[in-house]
Amino acid sequence: MPNNQQPLKTAQKQYSRFEEYFYANLLWWGFLVALAVISFFTCGGVLDDVTSGVLEFLFVILGGGFTLVSVLDYIYETNLVRNAAEGKK
Secondary structure (H helix, E strand, C coil), X not given: CCCCCCCCCCCCCCCCHHHHHHHHHHHHHHHHHHHXXXXXXXXXXXXXXXXXXXXXXXXXXXXXXXXXXXXXXXXXXXXXXXXXXXXXX
């Protein structure tokens, strides 16, 4: 086998920072929706106090917290890159 074979190059699309955070949040919220459906049927398939508490925890605490952290991280990274480009510390 000759050594002059070049490794296969895979075409990878470069995403912007916003798109990366958007897709991460989309994936997370999809996971939370699937978890909510499973939790709804595990809790008996009735919308009572227990089920509403579980759904509130999933969407408000986990979903909202993840989205808030993603927004703050996006702002931080955007400012960090801008400051690095300007030569500031």
